[in-house]
Amino acid sequence: MRVFRARTVCVTSVVVAGLALGLRGQTRDGSRIFIQSVGLPGIDRGVIADESHSPGTVETARRAGLQASLVRDRIGSAGIPYVPGRILVKFRDSASAADRQGAMTSISRTAVMAARLSYADFDVVRIDLSEDAEAAATALRQRPEVEYAQAPYRMHTMFKPNDPLYETMQWNLPMINMERAWDIQPQAGSTITVAVLDSGMAYKDATITATLPAFRDEFGRLYPALGRVTIPYSAAPQLVGGTASGRIVAPHDFIWDDDEPLDFNGHGTHVSGTIGQLTNDGVGTAGVAFNVKLMPVKVIANEWDFLLRAPHDGDDQDVARGIRYAADNGAKIINMSIGRTGPPDTAPAVESAIKYAVSKGVFIAISAGNDFEDGNPMEIVAEIASRVTGAVSVAAVDPSKGHAFYSSTASWVELAAPGGSSRPFGSQGFIRQQTFDFAFTDTFLLPPSQFRAPRFDVFGYIGYIGTSMAAPHVAGVAAMLMQQGITDPAAIEEALEKTAVDLGTPGRDNTFGFGLVDARAALRGLGLAK
């Protein structure tokens, strides 16, 4: 699915169209670019290391059993658990030792004052474990010697990433209840591999040597040949920086037929950021399943791929091969923020590959389409997803949970997730993740006299909107669900749909499908009665 790039949507589309036309007559001689696996390093920031707290393992069962045997919480009158056996009491300064003792004995014969703890302006009164600490605290509060008294209610983590842009710009992650989902699963999908079938990924440092030929743009202007150029390329620091350098699994490029699926566009890197941007490292933005393994699979060609004469274009063939490659190489989730329109049943190769992947236990999230205002045509890949249990097509909502103006509406829409919208939200409505600074990559937008080689080593937090941005939210949550123990793709789809927050017309509808994905509700599952 092509994106609506925040800054350059109009210009880019015109130029790309021109480039495609201009390149049509050129010969694809199969010449390759030369990539050396050395280059400028990315910014090295700390990252939370993977943990081994995976549900379903023997260790987890033992932890749960040990915790159940060690923790003896009591449930208070409001349903809030507290630690029995003590009360937190603040006596008034005027209360004498005798007054305090009297207050304690008035509420329990077993009440004993414990030694004052450090960093506490209150005392701890110990009572028998069988006694009701809430009732005792209530009784104590009635005493004139007591300023306050309470049971020690159990606290739990409420993880909120410290990435600075999370607080100010990432409205999308709280919208799908991510903070409380991370409480449930702090490791955020650490053993799951998510394949990103896209324009590639800025996953490694490299130095590219290539020959840039002359070309004409859509206005017929001739851009000069630059000859042999050296292009710096860096991994996105917020994808593979720090200790996360080992998270990349089996990269492959079906556009260049090699194992170096470098992103020359930025889309795939942005999508990968939504899935797994490094999080809680005090830098930039957060991602959904920020500890997953990432498998970059390049199946989409973009401007520089065309200019550099890649052997493949990014068509059904490449996508079908990419899906099968991901399924055969350990991916458990595939994100496809890609697609095309066309008549029904015209993508049997892709459909066969999707069914193959799902049959191998792979869940697939597919963007539902951005063509609502362009006649709302059939989106072929998304339509396939709606017929395959274990693959879902994802529509986009705006920051107010409304229908994003571009998001296709049709029977194939199964779920909704934040895709962003500039109407009427402006830049505040974008989905921001780290990707290339286009001022350094899209040099073909400059006048011919200023045309120069690109550099892919400068990054920024760029706003995108599109169902391309919605799908990776679902892919990330699906990765966490799989980590949590739902290993069957059909069951993941069922869980996501049943726990989605219904939007629009009650029940499934063509705009939001079953509703807005709710990460916390899906991860938490069900109890007996609730």
Add this chain to the structure above:
Amino acid sequence: MRRALVVLLVVLGVAAPASAQDPPALSIRPFVMGTQQAFAAVKTFDATFQKSRAPFFGGGVQVVMLDRIIVEVVASRFTQTGERAFRTDSGTVFRLGIPLTATITPLEVTGGYRFPMWEHARPYVAAGFGSYTYKETSDFADPEENVDTRRSGFVVNGGFEFRLHRWVGLSADVQYSRVKGILGAGGLSQQAGEDDLGGVAARFKLIVGR
């Protein structure tokens, strides 16, 4: 159960006629009880606890009038920790590793009739009502997401009481309970289409008194 039946038949075989004793007109008898209940909500309990049979422990008091009319009040408790889960429409269960503790506290009042057929063994039947407190708590839950509710249900039971001693008796019976209004409105029970918190229980009571 089979072993209990054999014991019952042996005891019946050696039982003396009821007329050999002189039962009191009114007897108040405390007892302790253990049960093994097979829950009606099999799929729901299987999904959470990987089993649908579990013990209750409790006690109560019986009032026996004229050796035949029996009124019983019994309180018991079941508590178990399992995991929250997701159950697909096709019935596959995925356990999610999030601890969940369910506690059921029945308070049941029954009235029944004892058949004075043998001195050492009294068959009896009874029926009555119960009040059932159900609590469900789990990790990461908001207070309103936990469950703390009480509903009423009905019970019927039948079994035998055996006199082990002039002051000590042992009873074994089977009780059927039906408790609506707790399960079925949400959670796994709704997914599984199960709305009965009751079931069939084998109950064993150690009774003190004549």
